[in-house]
Amino acid sequence: MTTPLIELQRVRFDYHDRTVLRELDFRLAPGDRVALIGSNGAGKTTLLHLLVGLKRPSAGRILAFGCERASERDFHQVRARVGLLFQDSDDQLFCPTVLEDVAFGPLNLGRSPEQARADALETLEHLGLADFAERITYRLSAGEKRLVALATVLAMRPEVLLLDEPTNGLDEATAERLIAHLDGLEQAMILVSHDWPFLARLATRAVRLVEGRLVDAILHSHAHAHRHSHPHPHAADELTGTHTGLEHRHPH
Numbered sequence: 129m130t131t132p133l134i135e136l137q138r139v140r141f142d143y144h145d146r147t148v149l150r151e152l153d154f155r156l157a158p159g160d161r162v163a164l165i166g167s168n169g170a171g172k173t174t175l176l177h178l179l180v181g182l183k184r185p186s187a188g189r190i191l192a193f194g195c196e197r198a199s200e201r202d203f204h205q206v207r208a209r210v211g212l213l214f215q216d217s218d219d220q221l222f223c224p225t226v227l228e229d230v231a232f233g234p235l236n237l238g239r240s241p242e243q244a245r246a247d248a249l250e251t252l253e254h255l256g257l258a259d260f261a262e263r264i265t266y267r268l269s270a271g272e273k274r275l276v277a278l279a280t281v282l283a284m285r286p287e288v289l290l291l292d293e294p295t296n297g298l299d300e301a302t303a304e305r306l307i308a309h310l311d312g313l314e315q316a317m318i319l320v321s322h323d324w325p326f327l328a329r330l331a332t333r334a335v336r337l338v339e340g341r342l343v344d345a346i347l348h349s350h351a352h353a354h355r356h357s358h359p360h361p362h363a364a365d366e367l368t369g370t371h372t373g374l375e376h377r378h379p380h
């Protein structure tokens with residue numbers, strides 16, 4: 129079996145007197161694009177934050193790139209190789225201009241200012257955001273911020289992508305562009321989203337958080353799922369949880 133990039137072994141996470149995650153086992157292999165689904169408050173964001181050390185497990189082990197990770201120093205190394213797109217873009221963007229925000233990660237990884245600027249500009253260009261470089265970050269629309277936040281992650285060229293609701297706030301055409309871009313990337317990904325057509329287009333498998341446990345979910349073809357009023361020929365897949373039929377969740 130391929131060595132996983134990331135592995136959780138019997139990971140539990142308690143928050144105050146509540147167990148949010150219980151004895152989770154999970155493996156992310158190279159090339160995997162895992163849809164992580166579950167209802168509001170199920171613990172999806174918590175799971176992503178555990179993987180990069182923003183939260184620490186109450187029990188269990190986290191392995192990344194072949195080593196157990198426990199200390200802040202360990203997770204500092206993990207964060208250099210695993211890019212997390214925060215659920216809220218405002219948590220990701222804190223510089224005056226877009227270019228400074230996107231160059232911040234590469235600079236922080238020790239790249240020269242020239243290299244960091246070149247990486248930032250190249251990433252913006254790839255995302256169709258070349259004209260955004262000098263824009264004032266806090267004045268961007270929510271959808272524009274979403275894409276710029278993704279650019280800040282991609283500019284670091286991480287080996288693994290953890291994307292927390294990447295299509296939030298994106299219009300139809302922009303979401304399509306995002307899907308095409310992500311589809312062209314080779315990195316393993318965990319995709320947290322309530323956007324079923326998005327997941328159906330990109331994910332290679334799906335897992336669902338139910339009462340703190342992970343269960344496999346099934347991706348299968350179904351004619352229903354499409355983006356609201358703009359059906360797309362490639363969006364005719366539907367994601368169905370083994371425990372809860374997601375077919376009841378999308379807007380028809």
Ligand SMILES: Nc1ncnc2c1ncn2[C@@H]1O[C@H](COP(=O)(O)OP(=O)(O)OP(=O)(O)O)[C@@H](O)[C@H]1O
Binds near residue numbers: 148166170172
């Ligand atoms: N600081 C915190 N650390 C950990 N867990 C928290 C914290 N604050 C709240 N929680 C609780 O942890 C649980 C899991 O929250 P989490 O954000 O991981 O869920 P989620 O599946 O990402 O939800 P959503 O789909 O609404 O984004 C929730 O019950 C939440 O209230």
